Amino acid sequence: MSLWNKIMESLELKLLTSPETLKRQVRGAYCGDLLSDVLAHVAPGDLWVTIHRHRNVVAVSTLTNVSGVVITGDRYPDRETLEVAEREAIPLLVTKLNNFQASGKLYQIFSEYSQEM
């Protein structure tokens, strides 16, 4: 199973942008709701886990080259944010899990994944 599939299944993610946006490789993950903190600490290819769902999340994602955004707590972005994400090819995914639960699952996936390699 591909890493994306594994993550989608484990976090019960729903992809809101088109499948074509899932083109980047996931290299790790970072969780944060303070944009300055994310900007300074997220690495290219990371999946960004956050509660935010407004369009500035897409701007920060584009600037930092994240592989995608996981919006937690069953929060859905508005139509406008989805349009910007589609245009910038940033995958937006939603989950019912909260930040802690989603990050825990990702942590587990990446510990297993790095052992396999």
Place this chain on the structure above:
Amino acid sequence: MEMTFDVKSMDFKRAGEAAGKIKKALQLVGMEIDTVRRAVIVAYEAEMNIVIHARQGTLTAKVHPDRLEIEANDEGPGIPDIDLAFQEGYSTAPEHVREMGFGAGMGLPNIKRFSDDLEIESKIDVGTQLKTIIYNQTSGE
């Protein structure tokens, strides 16, 4: 190469556009990946400070082979206590802006950390001028 972008107060729709254009230009001219990353952080934080704290302003990038200068000039309230403003966690951002994840009081500290040189001048009720230099090199922060 030099480019300047207008930045408007509380325009959260276009926020980050100037930093994004600077990023694209730096990638095009083949600046080091780490230089681009640091420039993006400095440019975005400077742009957001105009959006959130000032009335209007400009973000300028001057690209040289060995370095990059990022400048932010604004008309606005100015910064009464610069040392205080540079303290991590200090922020006067309004509540509705904090709810979006801005206003962590880490913008100026980030600008300082990710640039190699920084000058700031501010006049109360006039505005703020920020000048930073980022050297084009692969190593560290």
